[in-house]
Amino acid sequence: MFQSKNLQKWKSVTVRLKEDELAVLNTKLDLNGFKTFSEFIHAWVRGQYPLHENNEQVEKLIQNIRDKGVRDPLTGEFNPTFYRNVDSKDMLRDLSTRYVYLKHAKDLVRYYERYVDIFFTKPHLIASESGHKRAWICDAMRKFGMYYDRKMHNPELKILIEEIIKRYELNKKMRIHDRIWLADEGFIEAMVHKALEIDGDIGIIIKFAFFSGLRGEEITYAHETPICDSLTGCSCSKLHITQKKNVSIIVLNRIVGQKHSYFTIVPTTLWKMFKNLSKVTKEERNISHMMIKNHTESKATLMDLRKFHYNILCRSEMGEIGAEVLAGRAKSISAKHYLIHELDKISDQYSRCMLKTYFG
Numbered sequence: 001m002f003q004s005k006n007l008q009k010w011k012s013v014t015v016r017l018k019e020d021e022l023a024v025l026n027t028k029l030d031l032n033g034f035k036t037f038s039e040f041i042h043a044w045v046r047g048q049y050p051l052h053e054n055n056e057q058v059e060k061l062i063q064n065i066r067d068k069g070v071r072d073p074l075t076g077e078f079n080p081t082f083y084r085n086v087d088s089k090d091m092l093r094d095l096s097t098r099y100v101y102l103k104h105a106k107d108l109v110r111y112y113e114r115y116v117d118i119f120f121t122k123p124h125l126i127a128s129e130s131g132h133k134r135a136w137i138c139d140a141m142r143k144f145g146m147y148y149d150r151k152m153h154n155p156e157l158k159i160l161i162e163e164i165i166k167r168y169e170l171n172k173k174m175r176i177h178d179r180i181w182l183a184d185e186g187f188i189e190a191m192v193h194k195a196l197e198i199d200g201d202i203g204i205i206i207k208f209a210f211f212s213g214l215r216g217e218e219i220t221y222a223h224e225t226p227i228c229d230s231l232t233g234c235s236c237s238k239l240h241i242t243q244k245k246n247v248s249i250i251v252l253n254r255i256v257g258q259k260h261s262y263f264t265i266v267p268t269t270l271w272k273m274f275k276n277l278s279k280v281t282k283e284e285r286n287i288s289h290m291m292i293k294n295h296t297e298s299k300a301t302l303m304d305l306r307k308f309h310y311n312i313l314c315r316s317e318m319g320e321i322g323a324e325v326l327a328g329r330a331k332s333i334s335a336k337h338y339l340i341h342e343l344d345k346i347s348d349q350y351s352r353c354m355l356k357t358y359f360g
């Protein structure tokens with residue numbers, strides 16, 4: 001016969017309240033996120049409520065940092081637990097309202113869940129991760145700090161997170177010019193808008209560089225290579241263009257060493273203006289580079305536009321794989337797959353992400 005190992009006895013606890021007190025209780029439960037009295041009692045017993053008690057731990061951590069580095073004085077380890085009570089579903093709900101694309105919020109929470117323990121207990125282990133991963137982790141932890149502040153009114157955690165990032169050099173070698181993935185979206189947007197302000201022929205080159213995401217030599221190649229007239233199944237070395245609504249898909253099929261570019265997408269009007277330019281050589285590219293530097297107080301360069309392109313599309317509904325394909329970093333097989341099977345989808349995603357925000 002089946003026998004339960006944990007034959008616990010259950011008891012009911014009741015409480016007598018006046019009618020108007022009951023109304024107060026219900027309001028208080030609601031304010032604190034509980035649907036029922038029982039839910040509240042269970043959370044209280046489990047130590048999940050009140051959450052603001054956790055702030056003490058954060059303060060202790062900060063004191064630890066100030067006194068003897070990021071370590072627990074007793075065990076020699078840094079072992080906080082306050083974040084274990086954080087409900088990542090609630091964090092996702094909070095972040096979802098702050099991003100255009102749910103996927104970006106989901107990715108941040110995923111990184112948070114995967115790395116929060118390591119970040120607060122053995123942050124040195126993160127230092128050996130790739131720059132791309134570290135950027136995500138730092139971004140996820142910072143967003144967690146902001147969420148925590150909104151929820152618990154505790155800005156100290158944000159400071160603690162910054163301290164850990166600084167102390168363990170988790171953002172080392174992540175200056176914008178060294179890295180592909182940029183954590184700060186505000187920075188990207190500001191730089192792109194600045195660069196797009198530049199007008200004239202050079203402005204067209206700059207806009208083409210941003211909207212296509214091509215490398216310098218590929219920009220010149222796209223300008224100089226003639227367009228093929230044949231519409232179907234051609235494998236000649238000219239450019240092949242497909243039009244989808246107001247964007248053009250430009251198939252370059254160019255491979256030079258490790259640098260691949262299969263196809264790119266640009267607004268059709270921009271493509272026409274770009275093709276009409278008389279010269280887009282290294283010299284014009286250098287001028288474009290200088291103009292961007294001047295216009296952004298040396299904070300961005302022509303090369304950075306390619307990174308911005310990648311970052312913006314990565315965070316959009318297109319996602320990492322689509323952005324990698326457009327950046328020529330994916331395997332040719334997945335580029336072909338996109339070109340043959342998902343051209344409508346990817347060009348729609350591109351339009352929604354790039355045209356609405358940046359192409360006026």
Ligand SMILES: [Zn+2]
Nearest residue numbers: 228230234236
């Ligand atoms: Zn052809």
